[in-house]
Amino acid sequence: MASRPSTGLPPARWRMFFLLPAGLAMLAALNGGLLLLNLPAPVVAWADLHGILMVVGFLGTLIAMERAVALRHPLGYVAPALLGAGALVLLTPLPTRLGQLLCIEGALALCIVYLVLWHRSRDVLVLVHLLGGLHLLIATLTWLVAPVWVLVPWFIGFLVLTISAERVELARFQMPPHGTLVLVAATTALTVTLTAGFFWPDLAVRLTGTLLAVLVLWLVQHDVARAGIHGSGLRRYSSVALLAGYGWLLVAAVCWLIYGHQTSGFAYDAIVHAVMLGFALSMVMAHAPIILPAVLRRPLPYRPILWIPLGLLHIGLMLRVLTGDLLQLTVLWQIGGVITVAALLVFVATAATSALLGEPATTATQTSLTHTPDPAERTL
Structure with missing residues (x-):
């Protein structure tokens, strides 16, 4: 099979680093979830961030990463990087507002990725993805005041x-x-x-x-x-x-x-x-x-x-x-x-x-x- 032309994308082994924050966000969300169940947890923290970490830090980063690969452009990785960074900041003593702003920027970057994908394909389904990205952006913006x-x-x-x-x-x-x-x-x-x-x-x-x-x-x-x-x-x-x-x-x-x-x-x-x-x-x-x-x-x-x-x-x-x-x-x-x-x-x-x-041995036939x-x- 002929090799694909270079796209300037991060090598596959480096993509794991974009997913590590998602994994940490999931673990922290599970920790917070145990506390919300009134049960002991490894760390007495993050209960108030349980939902944010699971949806934005974990699921949001995974979705943004998948879209970045679909975009085939290095700038597509800005979205998962920002969402992951926002989640990591929320786990530290750094100001919560910094984590919020990073999550907002990550959601905005995801919307831009969808816009580029729509411009490339003119597929109506991409507009549904874009609308979903706007929902995430609205949620993160609302988080500043609600x-x-x-x-x-x-x-x-x-x-x-x-x-x-x-x-x-x-x-x-x-x-x-x-x-x-x-x-x-x-x-x-x-x-x-x-x-x-x-x-x-x-x-x-x-x-x-x-x-x-x-x-x-x-x-x-x-x-x-x-x-x-x-x-x-x-x-x-x-x-x-x-x-x-x-x-x-x-x-x-x-x-x-x-x-x-x-x-x-x-x-x-x-x-x-x-x-x-x-x-x-x-x-x-x-x-x-x-x-x-x-x-x-x-x-x-x-x-x-x-x-x-x-x-x-x-x-x-x-x-x-x-x-x-x-x-x-x-x-x-x-x-x-x-x-x-x-x-x-x-x-x-x-x-x-x-x-x-x-x-x-049987996978190839599935x-x-x-x-x-x-x-x-x-x-x-």
Whole structure:
């Protein structure tokens, strides 16, 4: 195979340094999460930054890194570098405002990356990604003047729009002719209802919940994961993770419809973690065997052991959200929370072990209907 022309991108081994802050942000977020569960943690700190570190420092940096590889230009790495740096600053005694400003600049840089990608491709789906990036930018700007619970709907919008655009990109050839426009209309409507939340929060979140429920059902109807569920190996693993993630997003949507605007308490906890853990992290687990090798140029082959952290994640969420939160059973809420923390740590350990062991003999023959294109090979 002919070698690719040089693009001036950082070598694959150097890209890991852009992801290290994301990993540290995740660990700090888990530490803070244990404290919020009223349980002991290795460090008595970061509880108030738990959500920021998980969404901006961890998930935001991962998404920005994937987009930087897709851009094929060194300046694309400014976004993950800034988001990661912002998260690191938040972990130090340095002023919180400095970390906030770095996160804002990182979100803005991500939006610029999307603009360049759209100029290159003129693909409408890139505009949905851009809208998601704007949600992240609005959230980080709002963080300067408002408590974290005000940011939560915008964080949810960022994750939902980003992941929805990725999934529609894969299924566009199986969708009705105007499927992409349906997503654009739905995500635009979500942006309107989130904006209305600044003025009429209870009505806005109920409308947002309705839109999310409709969007989830539409995505499930057309996602290629429905076919993959009957397969085997990576194909089935990814499909189960994807469909389970959609299920948790539907749970959050229904909770918003039933409970309305929440700023704390069990219902708030259920909504936040159904999306941030159930939806977003299940999607991360689904895509990790494909996206991370594309970003790091190191194989992360599928092995059955990957089912363990995926199963732990959803068992923990069922205990935490469906029993602990919705039935207000504190002990089960705590047990479920600990299991989800363990799930993420086990996932990191199993993924690292799988990468170090290399490709199993059967990997080359595996195919997946849930395959995500190499970010460096996309036209977006």
